[in-house]
Amino acid sequence: MEEHLLQIKNISKTFPGVKALDHVSLTVRQGTIHSLMGENGAGKSTLMKCLFGIYAADSGEFILQGKKVNFTNARQAMENGVSMVHQELNQVHTRSVMENIWLGRFPIGPAGIDHRKMYKDTLAIFEDLGLSINPKAIISTLSVSQRQMVEIAKAVSHDSKIIVFDEPTSSLTDVEVEHLFRIIFSLRDRGCGIIYISHRMSEILQISDEVTVMRDGMHVATSPAAELTVDMIIARMVGREMDQVYPPKDNVPGEVVLKVEDLTALYQNIRNISFELRKGEILGIAGLVGAGRTEILENLFGLAKVKSGRIIKNGKVVKNKNSRYAKNNGFAMITEERRATGIFSVLNIRENTTIANMNKYKAKGLYISNRKMAKDTAWAIDALKIKTPDQNAKINNLSGGNQQKVILGRWLLTEPDILMLDEPTRGIDVGAKYEIYQLMINLAGQGKSIIMVSSELPELLGVCDRILVMSGGHLTGELDADKTNQEEIMALAAKYA
Amino acid sequence: MKENRILQGTLDAMTTRWQNYKILDAKDKRLWWSNFLIKNAIYIIIVLLVIYVQIYSIRSGYSNTFLSFRSIIDIVKRSGSSLFMALGVGGIIVLTGTDLSAGRIMGLTACISASLLQNTVEDYSSKMFPNLNAPPLILVILISMAIGALVGAFNGFCVAKFKLHPFIVTLATQLILYGAVLMYVQLGTNGGGPISGLTDSYKNVVKGTIIIGGTAIPYYVFYAAIAAFIMWFIWNKTTLGKNMYAVGANPEAANVSGVSVMKTTVLIFTIAGILYGFSGFIEAARVGSNGSSTGVNAELDAIAACVIGGVSFTGGMGRISGIVTGVILLQIISVALQWLGVPSETQYIIKGVIILVAVAIDMRKYLTKK
Numbered sequence: 105m106e107e108h109l110l111q112i113k114n115i116s117k118t119f120p121g122v123k124a125l126d127h128v129s130l131t132v133r134q135g136t137i138h139s140l141m142g143e144n145g146a147g148k149s150t151l152m153k154c155l156f157g158i159y160a161a162d163s164g165e166f167i168l169q170g171k172k173v174n175f176t177n178a179r180q181a182m183e184n185g186v187s188m189v190h191q192e193l194n195q196v197h198t199r200s201v202m203e204n205i206w207l208g209r210f211p212i213g214p215a216g217i218d219h220r221k222m223y224k225d226t227l228a229i230f231e232d233l234g235l236s237i238n239p240k241a242i243i244s245t246l247s248v249s250q251r252q253m254v255e256i257a258k259a260v261s262h263d264s265k266i267i268v269f270d271e272p273t274s275s276l277t278d279v280e281v282e283h284l285f286r287i288i289f290s291l292r293d294r295g296c297g298i299i300y301i302s303h304r305m306s307e308i309l310q311i312s313d314e315v316t317v318m319r320d321g322m323h324v325a326t327s328p329a330a331e332l333t334v335d336m337i338i339a340r341m342v343g344r345e346m347d348q349v350y351p352p353k354d355n356v357p358g359e360v361v362l363k364v365e366d367l368t369a370l371y372q373n374i375r376n377i378s379f380e381l382r383k384g385e386i387l388g389i390a391g392l393v394g395a396g397r398t399e400i401l402e403n404l405f406g407l408a409k410v411k412s413g414r415i416i417k418n419g420k421v422v423k424n425k426n427s428r429y430a431k432n433n434g435f436a437m438i439t440e441e442r443r444a445t446g447i448f449s450v451l452n453i454r455e456n457t458t459i460a461n462m463n464k465y466k467a468k469g470l471y472i473s474n475r476k477m478a479k480d481t482a483w484a485i486d487a488l489k490i491k492t493p494d495q496n497a498k499i500n501n502l503s504g505g506n507q508q509k510v511i512l513g514r515w516l517l518t519e520p521d522i523l524m525l526d527e528p529t530r531g532i533d534v535g536a537k538y539e540i541y542q543l544m545i546n547l548a549g550q551g552k553s554i555i556m557v558s559s560e561l562p563e564l565l566g567v568c569d570r571i572l573v574m575s576g577g578h579l580t581g582e583l584d585a586d587k588t589n590q591e592e593i594m595a596l597a598a599k600y601a
Numbered sequence: 602m603k604e605n606r607i608l609q610g611t612l613d614a615m616t617t618r619w620q621n622y623k624i625l626d627a628k629d630k631r632l633w634w635s636n637f638l639i640k641n642a643i644y645i646i647i648v649l650l651v652i653y654v655q656i657y658s659i660r661s662g663y664s665n666t667f668l669s670f671r672s673i674i675d676i677v678k679r680s681g682s683s684l685f686m687a688l689g690v691g692g693i694i695v696l697t698g699t700d701l702s703a704g705r706i707m708g709l710t711a712c713i714s715a716s717l718l719q720n721t722v723e724d725y726s727s728k729m730f731p732n733l734n735a736p737p738l739i740l741v742i743l744i745s746m747a748i749g750a751l752v753g754a755f756n757g758f759c760v761a762k763f764k765l766h767p768f769i770v771t772l773a774t775q776l777i778l779y780g781a782v783l784m785y786v787q788l789g790t791n792g793g794g795p796i797s798g799l800t801d802s803y804k805n806v807v808k809g810t811i812i813i814g815g816t817a818i819p820y821y822v823f824y825a826a827i828a829a830f831i832m833w834f835i836w837n838k839t840t841l842g843k844n845m846y847a848v849g850a851n852p853e854a855a856n857v858s859g860v861s862v863m864k865t866t867v868l869i870f871t872i873a874g875i876l877y878g879f880s881g882f883i884e885a886a887r888v889g890s891n892g893s894s895t896g897v898n899a900e901l902d903a904i905a906a907c908v909i910g911g912v913s914f915t916g917g918m919g920r921i922s923g924i925v926t927g928v929i930l931l932q933i934i935s936v937a938l939q940w941l942g943v944p945s946e947t948q949y950i951i952k953g954v955i956i957l958v959a960v961a962i963d964m965r966k967y968l969t970k971k
Contacts, residue, residue, distance in 0.1 A: 407857065431859040445857050448850035450917045459847045460858040462840040471838035514858065 108167075109134045109297040110186075110266050115154055115164035124150045127164070128323045130316050132266060132297035137288065139300045139308045139329070142318035143341055143533035148301050151318070152268055156181045156188060169265070179208070187259030188268040193251050195243050202226040202239040205258045229257045233287055248393075249280035256287060267291060268299040273307060274530060277392040277559070278594065285311055303533065305334040306562075317341055342535055349534070350566030351541050355548035357385035357569055362522055362553065364404070367413035372399040373577040377413070381522065386544060386554045388564035388585065391574030391597050397557040398440055400574070401524045404555075405437045406430045417522070431460065436515035438508070440526040440557070446511045447499050454495040456510050457481045461517045484513030488543060505536025512543065523547065524555045529563060541567050561590045576600030643909060643959050647930055654937045667940055674816050679932045681822035682887055684925065685880035686903040687910075688832045689753075689873030691924045694907050695849040696869055697916035698760065698767030700900055703877050705778035706752050708896030710745040710881025712785055715796040715891045717741050718803040727798055729791040735800050745878040752778065753874020757867035782893045797890040807886035821883045828876065833921040835872065845869055850917025905952070906931045909959045 110132040117125040125147050132138045140148050154161040157175035166173050168186065175181040178188065195204050202222045203210075211218040211225070226239035235253050243251060252272060259267050269288070273281045288311065292298055302308055308315060312329040317340040324340050338349070362381040368374065374396040381387050389397045402408040404415060406424035415422050417433060424430040430437070439445040448456055458465065458477045465480075467473035481495045488509040492502055499507055508528060515523065525544070529537045544567060548554055558564050564571050565585055573581035573596035581596035625633060638645065651667065658666040665671050686707060690700045716729040718741055752774060759770045786793050810817035836842040844865045847855040852862050885891050910927025912919030934955060938948045 405857075426861075427857055427859045428861060437857060439854075439857055445851075445853040448847055448854055448917060450850050450913075450915070451846060455843065455846065459843065459855070459860065462843050466840075471834065472840065472843060518859075 107133055109169060111167040112151070112155070113165050113167065115151060115166075116162045117150055117154055117159060118162055124321050125154070125161070126321045128318065128321070129164075130323065130326060132299060133313075134297055135292055135295050136313040137292055137298040137300055137311055139302065139312040139315045140318065141302070141308060141315060141337060141341060142324075143535055146318040146341070146533075147321040148318055149270070150321075152188065152270065152299075152301070155186065155268075182259075182262050182264070185263060185265040186268075187262055187264040187266070188270065189252060189255045189259065189272055190270055193248075193255055195251060195254070197244040198242065200240050200242055201237060201246070201254050204243055204254060205229075205239075205261055225261070226257070229260055233257060233260065233290065235287075247280075248275050249277075249283070252276075252284065253287070256291075260291070264296065266297050266299065268301070270301045271303065271531070272300075273302060273304060275393065275559075277394075279392070279598075281307070303531075304560075305337055308337070309334065319343055338534055341533075349538065349562075351538065351545055353545055353567070353569075355384050355386065355545055355569070358383035358551070361418060363414075363416040365414040365416065367400070367403055367415070368411045369399060369403050370409035370411040372396070372403070372408055374399045374403065374574075375577050377579050379572055379579065379582065381553045381555060382569075383553055384548050384551050385570065386548050386556060386568045388568035388571040389555065389557045389574060390561060390564055390571055390593050393559065395574040395597065396577040397574050398526055399577075401437060401526055401555065401557060404430070405435055405524060407437075431518055431520075434519075434521040435524065436460075436518060436520035436522070437524045438511050438515060438526060438528060440530065442504065442507060442511070442531070447507050449500040450498065452496045452498055453485070453490070453492050453502075453510060454478060454481045456499045457484050457495075457513050457517065460514050464517075480517050481513075484510070484517065487516075488513050489539065503533075503536070505532040505539070508532060508536070508540065509543075512540075516547075520552065522553050522555070524557075526557045527559065528556060529558070529560070537563075561593055564593075565590070573597050639962060639965065642962055643930070643955070646955070646958075647933060650937050651933065654940050658940060667937065670814065670816060672936070672940075674818065676929065676932045676936050678819060678822060679936070680925075680929045681819075681825035682880075682883065683899070683902060683906070683932070684825040684928050685828055685876045685883065686899055687906045687924050687928050688828055688921070689876035689880075690900060690903045691907045691910075691912050691919055691921070692832075692836070692845060692869040693767060693873055694904065694912045694914060695845055695916060695919045696767075696866060697849055697914065699904060699914075700756070700767060700771045700870075700873060702752065702756060702771040702775040702778060703873070703900035703903060704896040704898055705775045705782065706749050706874060706877040706896075707881040707884060707899055708891075708893070709778055709782050709785065710748050710878045711885035711888075711891045711895045712782060712796055712881075712893075713748065714741050714745050714803075714882045715799060715885040716785075716789070716791070717744075718800050718885075719796065720798045720800050727794070729789040729796055731790060735803075738802060738806055741803075742879065742882055745882040746875045747878070749874035749876070749878020749881070750871050751874070753870040753872070753877070754867055756874070757870025760870065761863040761866035779893075786893050793893070795890045795892045796885075799886055799889065804886050804889075807883055819887075821887060824879075824883065828879070829921060829925055832872075832876075836921055841865065841868055846917050902931060903928075905956045905959075908956060908963065911963065913963055914960070915964075 108131050112128065112130050114127045114129055115125050116127055128147065128151055142148050150159065153159045155166055156178045157180065158178065168184065173184060175184065196207065205226055206222050211221045213221065223239050230237055230239065233256065235257065237246065237250055237253060272284060276284060288298060300312065309329055309332060314326055315329050315332055315337065316326040317324040317337060319341060359382065360380045361383045365378050367377040377400055389400060391397045399408060403410050404424065406426040406429055415424065422433045424433060424435065454477055458480060462472065465472045465476040467476065478495060484490065485492060490506050490509045490513065492506065499510060502510070529540055532540065544554055556568060568585045571583045571585050571588065571593065572579055573583065573593055575597050578600055580599045583592065622633060654667040686703050690703055693700045717733065718735050719728045756767065756770050756774055759765050760767050807821050808819050810819050836845065844855065844860045847858065847860050848862050848865045856862050881896065884896065888895065906927035907919065907924055909930055910923035912923060934952065935948065938951060
């Protein structure tokens with residue numbers, strides 16, 4: 105029995121101008137869950153990429169079960185029992201579950217690929233893990249959670265001893281998270297070493313045996329989870345005591361700005377949604393994934409077709425036929441999928457900041473003035489504290505938090521009255537989250553009204569004034585954020601689930 | 602004052618670059634150089650080619666060497682005539698598209714322009730429409746551009762409305778247009794023959810020259826320069842241009858940001874069509890004799906020029922200056938190969954290789970280095 109399954113010793117990696125990893129060491133013991141924490145840019149991903157051979161480490165070594173290993177690609181790592189379940193799942197969407205699991209090593213029979221063996225082997229793994237997924241189902245028909253399970257099954261099929269989870273819960277509902285944890289525990293109990301990367305403090309303490317915190321490419325500390333508190337982890341991650349995760353609220357909701365009456369979508373599953381939004385209010389929308397939270401925003405913003413119902417803004421009925429109508433009517437929307445529907449990754453900060461507001465930059469009614477664009481972008485960088493070398497930097501080179509601020513800046517420049525944010529802090533580190541919360545509260549203080557969709561209940565409770573709860577396309581509750589708790593919200597969210 | 606600031610800025614940027622380079626270790630310096638070489642491979646190849654052809658032409662004792670004024674003007678002239686189409690297709694490539702119908706649009710408008718502006722005085726028998734009095738030139742120009750605009754708008758509409766890939770849409774319109782050209786050249790008394798014998802005023806407005814430094818430069822080169830300026834303005838100084846980059850970079854995000862993907866796509870295709878139409882008007886007079894094969898495969902050269910000029914097929918990237926450079930480089934290559942007496946078969950092969958290299962270099966920018 106090898107107690108130390110994987111030892112990472114003194115790994116260093118330098119990129120031009122940046123020391124990404126500085127003599128990082130950690131040890132994963134057999135049958136334990138080892139959490140790796142740190143703000144974005146702390147070096148967690150770089151360390152994992154070095155382990156899987158995506159980057160070559162400058163110095164240091166990886167020792168797997170007493171043997172020095174030096175993988176040159178992820179496939180080699182997998183064949184040697186080191187697997188990773190990625191945050192963004194790399195799967196072939198149009199092919200079946202079993203083909204995805206056995207891709208690159210299909211069982212070959214006398215008549216070509218042996219589909220029957222593949223099916224049986226897949227089913228055996230699924231039964232072992234307690235999964236009820238049809239091995240012949242096409243990947244694109246599965247939920248994110250199910251697809252993640254397929255990835256885990258793939259790792260098991262390789263007889264992996266080390267399984268790395270990178271932000272596995274970021275797009276799962278609470279029920280799905282429970283299921284995931286059960287599976288992770290069963291992997292642990294059969295002797296695997298788990299490396300678990302997440303931003304969510306509560307779950308880290310819930311499932312980990314040991315917690316390693318990294319900061320600025322350096323190993324800060326490793327301690328047993330039992331000895332840690334959320335505040336201690338945050339203090340280690342940011343290098344200072346963080347008094348509060350949520351900034352103090354000083355916005356005061358005023359008169360009703362927006363009234364939604366009996367909103368029903370044409371194609372999407374949301375029915376008879378009615379609510380009010382006040383001036384200077386932050387209204388949260390809670391619910392499980394698929395409950396219709398994002399759909400409410402899409403229908404309000406003209407990204408989806410409304411079947412019936414009315415949207416009344418400042419006493420007047422508004423029809424947002426598409427995003428241009430919505431923009432002109434004073435709505436703004438920051439979508440959930442930053443990369444897919446938010447940023448223009450090949451364009452620079454200035455172009456990303458000004459795109460929703462082009463008509464404002466016409467000089468003499470003739471041509472777009474670069475000077476005016478630069479001025480507005482400078483305002484956004486300054487007001488939102490966007491960390492960037494200059495306006496011409498590609499947005500792709502910014503961290504997730506700063507990208508989010510650029511998109512926020514883009515919409516603030518349109519001077520909206522109603523700001524709709526869909527999972528505004530997803531994939532953003534603790535420090536940047538705090539800044540986003542602070543911005544939201546400041547904006548509400550200035551009289552903007554905010555609707556915020558989030559899967560993180562503490563965040564909703566900490567930032568919002570009122571919380572709407574969605575379940576199965578229905579509005580099942582409207583709660584005062586000061587007087588409710590996570591249990592009450594979850595009960596309402598599960599009503600039609 | 603302003604120039605000083607710009608100069609200072611450039612100097613500062615160069616100093617920081619130099620300092621960044623100095624702190625690299627030997628291995629990274631080698632990497633820097635190999636990156637530099639690969640990034641500029643096309644330009645290096647062309648510089649070497651030019652030097653070689655220059656030496657070759659001096660050795661061979663030609664009175665005009667490759668780098669003589671006359672030969673440079675020749676390259677400029679050839680570039681001028683092919684620039685219109687590249688400017689048009691460039692915008693479509695920024696939208697992650699491509700346009701296979703460009704050459705056929707040019708061919709159709711060339712035939713129409715030529716048939717409307719045939720000489721009435723001499724060679725009566727070969728006139729396509731014997732009883733037609735040549736309409737005013739400006740009307741013919743407008744007709745050519747309108748036909749181009751119409752086909753372009755149709756292409757753009759199909760792409761944006763039905764979410765079809767531009768490759769498929771323009772493949773189809775290309776075939777439709779070929780049929781239309783074949784039918785058109787049968788009209789009147791023409792019977793499918795070449796359309797030539799153009800009016801003097803038509804030839805003059807295209808091929809008339811301005812003497813600069815003792816060399817005659819035809820008007821169409823100046824038209825190309827004007828077209829390049831107008832396109833530069835559209836790409837950089839109008840909402841349409843900014844929206845084009847946004848739609849090319851991420852259509853979903855553009856839609857959420859209140860950019861009309863439909864309108865942008867249709868307009869960019871329409872502008873491209875107008876440019877093809879105008880290039881048809883120019884080409885008809887420049888070549889003098891037109892038929893159903895006029896303009897065939899011209900779009901491939903235009904697309905190649907855009908790619909060499911750094912207009913990326915991944916979308917959202919590209920500059921007018923790059924397209925102009927790409928067109929000129931492609932012509933330099935053609936002219937140089939002709940100087941060397943390379944047979945036309947081999948020329949195709951060399952051009953093909955150069956396009957492959959250019960695209961491979963372009964793609965390197967988006968690959969994550971490991």
